[in-house]
Amino acid sequence: MKKYVTLFLIFLSFYTFASVDVYEFETPEQEAQFRHLIDVLRCPTCQNQNLSGSNSLVSEDLKQIVYEKVKAGESDQEIVQFMKKRYGEFILFEPEVSKDNLILWTAPFLFLFIALTSFFIWYRKNKGELNE
Amino acid sequence: MITKMLKALSVLLLFLGFIGLFYWALSHDSTELPSQLIDGPVPEFSVNDLMQPESMLTPEIFQGKISLLNVWASWCAACYTEHPYWEEYAKLDDLQIIGLNYNDKKEKALNFLETQGNPYEKILFDVKGRVGIEFGVYGAPETFLIDPKGKVRYRHVGIVSPEVFQDKLMPLIEKIKLGF
Known part of the structure; x- marks a missing residue:
């Protein structure tokens, strides 16, 4: 049993290493920038x-481009701009607030406000009855 | 009595509103992305022609002609289905059919053309997929309609079936011919 567990763990660790070491960087900052960018950019x-x-x-192609640009010293903003110009706002995993999607960002708060207000109006109107 | 009717009516309206919203959301294909290039110039590129490796192709090739740029690859299953249609569209006058061989191997691409036919006047050989990225390609097949000034007018993702050609591309091609 122990043997199998060890074997399993070995395979697991191989996998982790394999997925990390594809891209090589000169500085840890560049690697961190790369990791950050491929997390915020969508496939x-x-x-x-x-x-x-x-x-x-x-x-894979986009990751390669991000890698090359990071190595060339481009900023996050420059790289994101490059992607947005080709694939649109969509390329960002978390969309930025803009006038097109403002409703999506504000709607939950708006609904909450409406719900609370109507609750209070209802509550005040029925306060007498509830106390009886 | 009236308040009751108003209440019932508002519930009905809310219900119909949701039905409308769901209908819109479900009939709307959210996987199709808008192209960033529409009404803008063709992006810069400079690649070899797949068939004539000694000649370089640049956005110049779109000047003065109405063109359809078809993104294809030998690994793309839908491209085999789409291909016979291109043989038909290639017979039309006043229309230049350009291929963009995307992320492919040369031998495989050539083999595709040998077995399926070659409807393309020129083929951009985009071995690294970089031209595809300049065009914002996210899958194959994709097709771009480009006007004689080199402006991208329309992008279709997926197979250009005769229906798509008639309903989506033809009206735009007619418009371009009239000088718009």
Whole structure:
């Protein structure tokens, strides 16, 4: 039993190493920047995954581009801009607030406000009855 | 009595509103992404022609002609289904059919053309997939309609069936011919 567990753990560790060491960087800062970017950028084909979680053809190419740009010393903003120009707002895993999606960001608070207000109006109106 | 009716009516309206919302949300294909290039110039590129490796292709090739740029690859299953349609569209006058061989191996791409036919006047050989990324390609097949000034007018993701060609592309091609 112990043997199998050890074997299992060995395989597990191989897997982890393999997925980390594909890209090599000169500084830990660059590596951190790369990791951050592939986390916030979305895979255009798979849509529910970010680049780091996807190995589709397009994702691999985009990761390679991010890697090259990070090594060339480009800033997060420059790289994100490059992606947005080609794939649109969609490429960001978490969309930025803009006038097109303002409703999505404000709607929950708006609904909460409406619900609370109507509750209080109802409550005040029925206060007498409730106390009886 | 009236308040009761108003209440019932508001519930009905809310219900219909939700039905409308769900209908819209479900009939709307959320996997199709809008192209960032529409009404903008074709992105810069400079790649070899798959068939004539000695000649370089640049956005110049779109000047003065109405073009359809079809993104294809030998690994793309839907491209085999789509291919016979391109043979038909290639017969049309005043239309230049350009291929973009995306992320492919040369031998495989050539083999595809040998077995399936070659409807393309020119083929961008995008071995690294970088031209595809410039065009915002996220899968194959994809097709771009490009006007004689080199402006991207439309992008279709998926197979360009005769229906798509008639309903989506033809009206735009007619418009471009009229000078718009």
